[in-house]
Amino acid sequence: MAKKNDDFFVEKKPWSKVKDELLGCYLKPYVAKILYTRKPLAYVDCFAGKGKFDDGNPGSPLIALDIFQQGLAATKLDGNARIGAAFIDLNYASDLETNLSAYKGIKIVPGAYEDNIDDLLKSKTGCNVFLYIDPYGIKALDCTKFDAFANGQFNTIELLINMNSFGFIREACNAMGTKFKIDDSGFFDDLVEYDPTILDATDKSIEALNRIAGGDYWKDIIARYKSGEIDGYKAEEYFSEQYCQRLSESYKYVLNMPIRIQQNQHPKYRMIHATNHPDGCVLMADNICNRWELLKNIQNSGQMTLFQETFNNQIIDEEKISEYVIEHFSQCFGWTSLTEAQAVFFVKYGAICKTGDIAKALKKLEKAQRLEVMRNPSLTEKGKPSTFMTEGHGKTVSVRWVK
Ligand SMILES: C[S@@+](CC[C@H](N)C(=O)[O-])C[C@H]1O[C@@H](n2cnc3c(N)ncnc32)[C@H](O)[C@@H]1O
Known part of the structure; x- marks a missing residue:
């Protein structure tokens, strides 16, 4: 069973603020737009957490629900605008019940995402579906499930995934009998949410990684890392690129967003947005740029930079x-x-x-x-x-x- 990582909810850390800000900034224009398709929106926060952090800061469920309330109030579609929201969590369903009690008509699902998502989506044929996927680690990220969601049963489908790509590389190294080393010794320590899966060098581990990655392309990357041809940061970059390519077999538009907190720092993980809807992709890209300044100021120092100056670390002009x-x-x-x-x-x-x-x-x-x-x-x-x-x-x- 996944460890509870209780510390995660004591105080909302900059990493969580970045993720939630990205989600919230996107959901506002997304809701405004998607309601005009006149098809219901089915929103699922697949790893919802407690709803609220112990320091009073809103978690992803409260952020989304407030946006839905505002979006519904602002629409001129009268009774034709419908949003159904569901929140899955393995450990915190009762906290969700308490923290979200002010919101009517929502569904709280106690249990694992991987055991509940198919059932939950069965009745959503023809809807606009948005899945927020923010796990602690990597093991629940089954790529074949993501393929199945894109099978055309929904009016539109979007995924926003927190991919702990360094976590994947670390586990992949374990499975291939090598140790993952990078120059930043505290790298994983400040990712409180990271829940190492600790895979060993067995066929079962290789299978698990193939399922997460959606193929075995990662093996070649680890072999190049093992031989010293590339370092750990490059391995993560190559893996993320190829993971997005793999997702693009099912989703036409995949955005790969490296998340960093300090300027010139290597990214800690990736937020990946996948959709078959060009509007969604443009909205997400635009939203990232529009809110960049705001996101930069999340840390009081005002020094935080979310994304590389450009994809290639160049200043864009x-x-x-x-x-x-x-x-x-x-x-x-x-x-x-x-x-x-x-x-x-x-x-x-x-x-x-x-x-x-x-x-x-x-x-x-x-x-x-x-x-x-x-x-x-x-x-x-x-x-x-x-x-x-x-x-x-x-x-x-x-x-x-x-x-
Ligand atoms: C990173 S936290 C989510 C934080 C949340 N997005 C927020 O902003 O407040 C990950 C959550 O996933 C839950 N979890 C762990 N394994 C799970 C699983 N297999 N299915 C569903 N939830 C799971 C944990 O209890 C934890 O609350």
Whole structure:
């Protein structure tokens, strides 16, 4: 059985604030948008915790429920907006009952995510499903389950996963008979939530890791680490990249977000967002950029930096964005939906800039007649040519590269 890690809930640590902030910042615009599909939202916090930290700070359940209340109050859909929220926890169902008692119509499920999720989702065919997956460790992250969720039974499906990628590498090293060493000796100590699985060098362990990773591609990474060809940080980076590639066999848009607390620090783990919905991917990427400053100030020192300056540790500027935009949009040989092209851009380069920055670069290309843009409606109410470069609210944009 997973250890309870009771200390985790004594006080909300910066790591948890970062995760919850990311979730909350995303859920607000997500709810506003998803309710307009007029299909119910089925939200499941699969590793919900206590609902509230002992220091009074809200946990992920309270954060989500407050957002749902506000979202429902703000919608003009009258009775047509429906949200069903469920909270699973192996150890804290009674705390959840107490801490969430003010909210009606929610479901609290005592037990393990892996034993309950299929049943819970059985009745959700045709719904918009969002799963928040924030375990202590890695062992419940069965990749084949994630594949099954994407089988088309839901209107939309999104996963936000806390992937303890260093934890995976450490266990994979154990299973392959080597020790994982990195220069930061306290690396795992301040991840209070990390629950080591302690795998040994047996076929059973290899099978467990294959199930989590969704294949055995990780073995080659560990072999390269073992031979000294790459260090532990590189091993984690390669594993995360390939894990996202594996997820993209089932989910078209997968965003890989390294989480760091100090500037210039290596990431401690990854938040991974997977969806088949381009709007969701663009929303998540935009949201990360928009809330970056706020997230930076979570630690009082104000020194926290959540994400690498860019995916490649470079400072991103207008020129660089323009270069990437040309590189990417020059592949749009036929008419392509702008949102779809943006989602693929973010999957490729990461959440390196806002959609507004992409739009700015695209408008320059349109002016230079290197990009054709088809807008609907093509004229404004006053009969002038439309110039918008965002989709939604009855507006569509398609783009095609000219030269
Ligand atoms: C990192 S904490 C979740 C914190 C929560 N997201 C928050 O912000 O308050 C992980 C939770 O997973 C629970 N847990 C451990 N193994 C589980 C399992 N197999 N299924 C469901 N919950 C589990 C633990 O009791 C713990 O409350």
